[in-house]
């Protein structure tokens with residue numbers, strides 16, 4: 001598996017090849033759970049000169065990234081390895097921006113605002129979901145809020161991606177479920193994005209083709225090493241598809257749910273995805289049929305298979321959620337446009353109101 005600017009290695013045990021792709025002092029950016037799982041020790045044992053920043057937090061903020069960048073300034077690495085879930089990779093990517101150009105992360109919001117060359121970046125996901133390893137964007141939160149900020153530049157793309165399904169064994173079942181559903185949603189939203197191209201749709205279809213045969217086993221906690229490998233590859237393909245085409249209204253509607261009710265991203269997206277797909281079917285139903293007959297009902301059935309509880313949304317909050325969803329950048333790429341009142345309708349349908 002290759003892309004023009006990345007080397008992607010995908011096989012069980014491929015973490016053992018890390019030393020072939022780095023040189024000099026290596027900074028590993030990770031979180032305490034990944035240290036506890038033993039993955040950092042395994043990676044560090046392969047390297048001669050290594051320092052570890054293990055303070056990554058979920059939904060990293062501007063300040064979290066600044067802290068990581070400061071650690072890097074003090075330790076002066078020659079390359080950076082993001083080892084963990086999307087939060088580790090986003091923190092590492094954010095630090096690349098600050099190290100190369102200074103300032104604060106909000107200076108880089110948007111696309112192509114990096115000010116200089118960046119250190120080589122190697123991405124090693126330990127979850128199969130975000131696809132961050134194949135994206136040039138660091139998705140971060142503004143300090144003091146859950147407001148998402150996307151900072152992207154081609155120079156922030158990982159030079160090497162190591163997909164080792166042995167690393168995903170340590171994921172708790174609920175994390176495996178929610179990240180798998182997020183990856184599925186990435187393949188489905190990017191497949192119908194109004195910003196898509198033949199190439200991006202090809203990536204979305206490849207992602208779906210890799211994920212669809214194994215996701216039920218993953219959700220049941222019965223996935224084999226090979227099944228988890230397929231999930232990792234599918235998640236990476238979906239990440240590449242997002243890079244080329246962006247997402248849609250399920251992500252736009254999910255972000256306010258995470259912001260107000262702390263609903264985990266994959267859960268929030270999944271609670272909205274079937275409603276958004278029914279809304280979209282009028283214009284892209286043929287694409288859904290091409291992906292899988294009965295696709296929307298099947299997606300809906302996965303919510304139960306993953307044993308996700310219903311998201312509790314007070315009806316008096318729906319107008320505010322809809323206003324916020326309509327402002328989300330990602331919503332503009334939805335194939336059927338939505339106004340605030342349309343988002344209200346989606347929320348009411350998703351949460352069982354008429």
Ligand SMILES: [Fe+2]
Nearest residue numbers: 182186251269
């Ligand atoms: Fe997502």
